[in-house]
Amino acid sequence: MKRVAVLGATGSIGRSTLDVVARHPEKFQVTALSAHGDVAGLKELVGQFRPATAVLTDPAAAEGFEAWCRQQGVRALVGPQGLDDIAADAGTDLVVAGIVGAAGLSSSLAAASAGKTLLLANKEAVVMAGSLLMAALARSGGRLLPLDSEHNAIFQCLPFRDGRPDLAGVDGIWLTASGGPFRGRQLAELADITPEQACAHPKWSMGRKISVDSATLMNKGLEVIEAHHLFGLSADRIQVVVHPESTIHSLVAYRDGSLLAQLGAPDMRIPIAHALGFPERIESGVRPLNLLELGALHFEPPDLETFRCLALAFEALNSGPGASIALNAANEEAVAAFLDRRLGFLGIAEVVADVLHSAGSPAVTTLADILAMDAHCRALARDRINKAS
Ligand code: NAD
Ligand code: MG
Numbered sequence: 001m002k003r004v005a006v007l008g009a010t011g012s013i014g015r016s017t018l019d020v021v022a023r024h025p026e027k028f029q030v031t032a033l034s035a036h037g038d039v040a041g042l043k044e045l046v047g048q049f050r051p052a053t054a055v056l057t058d059p060a061a062a063e064g065f066e067a068w069c070r071q072q073g074v075r076a077l078v079g080p081q082g083l084d085d086i087a088a089d090a091g092t093d094l095v096v097a098g099i100v101g102a103a104g105l106s107s108s109l110a111a112a113s114a115g116k117t118l119l120l121a122n123k124e125a126v127v128m129a130g131s132l133l134m135a136a137l138a139r140s141g142g143r144l145l146p147l148d149s150e151h152n153a154i155f156q157c158l159p160f161r162d163g164r165p166d167l168a169g170v171d172g173i174w175l176t177a178s179g180g181p182f183r184g185r186q187l188a189e190l191a192d193i194t195p196e197q198a199c200a201h202p203k204w205s206m207g208r209k210i211s212v213d214s215a216t217l218m219n220k221g222l223e224v225i226e227a228h229h230l231f232g233l234s235a236d237r238i239q240v241v242v243h244p245e246s247t248i249h250s251l252v253a254y255r256d257g258s259l260l261a262q263l264g265a266p267d268m269r270i271p272i273a274h275a276l277g278f279p280e281r282i283e284s285g286v287r288p289l290n291l292l293e294l295g296a297l298h299f300e301p302p303d304l305e306t307f308r309c310l311a312l313a314f315e316a317l318n319s320g321p322g323a324s325i326a327l328n329a330a331n332e333e334a335v336a337a338f339l340d341r342r343l344g345f346l347g348i349a350e351v352v353a354d355v356l357h358s359a360g361s362p363a364v365t366t367l368a369d370i371l372a373m374d375a376h377c378r379a380l381a382r383d384r385i386n387k388a389s
Contacts, residue, residue, distance in 0.1 A: 008098030130229025152271035153249035153262035172237035221313020330355035
């Protein structure tokens with residue numbers, strides 16, 4: 001029986017994870033669940049999965065929550081510290097990092113330091129602190145299994161030796177991108193895009209922040225940096241290709257000319273089931289593709305001029321870890337402002353570029369350095385957003 005904690009249980013990743021878990025009651029026991037402000041959603045999941053602990057990270061939403069948990073015989077924790085507690089708990093084997101944004105960093109690091117198997121969707125944590133996270137896993141003997149579909153695909157196309165994916169013989173990787181809802185559009189056509197339009201992804205159903213990131217192609221940029229840390233590849237060995245059908249989830253190019261790909265329906269339950277069951281294959285609830293029904297697959301280069309965020313992410317990766325923190329912090333602030341209608345769609349890339357270029361890439365090694373750089377860049381971004389509106 002694998003004991004699983006799901007952080008960000010009420011989100012898109014959290015719910016897909018619990019959907020797979022519920023199909024295998026003999027294999028998984030849910031030990032802890034977390035949500036930020038969605039108390040009703042968390043209560044419903046607590047009722048269904050009966051975890052030992054439930055964490056509500058937003059104290060403003062917690063009225064009556066602790067009393068309710070007491071009645072259910074469930075330990076309640078309120079506030080963000082509870083995430084680190086459940087991530088490092090001795091009674092848990094697998095930690096699903098399904099929180100969005102920098103808010104997931106501390107608990108991802110806590111799970112890595114405690115030697116857990118970290119099923120990671122929270123790419124912002126890797127972009128901010130990839131070196132620290134990988135070092136913590138190496139020290140503790142923990143392991144990372146990627147949930148992000150592209151990185152999970154790469155992982156599946158690599159041999160696994162001595163507890164890690166083995167990159168011997170690998171030339172490079174191809175990360176596929178759907179191109180998002182505005183693929184093929186020109187810059188001038190994007191000025192009046194609304195949050196509703198940006199969140200209507202043609203292939204994937206996801207949370208609002210990652211949906212906007214997919215529309216700007218920042219999501220692919222964050223994934224390039226994520227791949228650099230997860231697989232130890234320099235930027236020149238990571239290529240992005242637009243593949244609108246989202247059938248091939250990514251590919252590994254080997255020295256001998258072989259290209260290995262992982263294919264599947266665009267449904268996160270596939271990578272999630274792969275990681276939950278690893279190394280065993282378990283049912284995900286998704287039907288395999290029928291090649292005879294698939295039709296043609298298409299590939300095209302990304303348009304880096306219209307979708308500048310992807311170019312900015314490569315620039316940040318080549319500039320050093322401080323620049324990746326700046327990129328992520330500015331993007332989180334800009335996307336939140338866009339979703340609040342305080343910033344236009346094209347303003348997102350402008351804010352990110354300004355912050356990236358004014359913050360530089362100072363040396364960041366410790367968690368304190370990372371958090372200080374993140375706070376500094378968020379302040380720069382907010383200032384820039386206020387001036388724009
Ligand atoms: P979502 O918005 O649907 O869910 C986010 C979850 O995090 C919710 O449970 C929410 O309560 C919690 N949360 C939000 N703010 C928080 C805070 N300040 N403190 C603690 N918890 C907080 O997001 P999602 O689409 O599930 O994405 C989660 C992560 O997974 C993101 O990093 C995203 O990039 C990554 N990811 C998502 C998908 C997908 O298909 N949704 C695919 C690949 C990677
Ligand atoms: Mg992805």
